[in-house]
Amino acid sequence: MTVPSDQEVSDTGDRVDTAAPELVRFLTARTGRTWPPDTDLFATGGLSSLFAMELVVHLEQTYGVSVRGTDLRLDNFRTVRRMVALVDRLRNSEPGDHGA
Numbered sequence: 001m002t003v004p005s006d007q008e009v010s011d012t013g014d015r016v017d018t019a020a021p022e023l024v025r026f027l028t029a030r031t032g033r034t035w036p037p038d039t040d041l042f043a044t045g046g047l048s049s050l051f052a053m054e055l056v057v058h059l060e061q062t063y064g065v066s067v068r069g070t071d072l073r074l075d076n077f078r079t080v081r082r083m084v085a086l087v088d089r090l091r092n093s094e095p096g097d098h099g100a
Contacts, residue, residue: 019084037080065090
């Protein structure tokens, strides 16, 4: 399974426009820092893998999705755009289509 590039993820269009600001607000509130949608949150040293679990809980509770199995890869949480793409994909998938 390949990880989409941020360019491919940016094609989510309006969904980025609506979900990205909420995710940026959440990240800013939790870290005290503003995060552009394409910034790698983990490569910059700004966040840890433990914080990734907090992101999972936030996405599940805020967007009504269930992140499981292979969807729990850190690459899905590297940027705001990738998280928006993950939420979009999970919302549009059939039950059992993701994770294992």
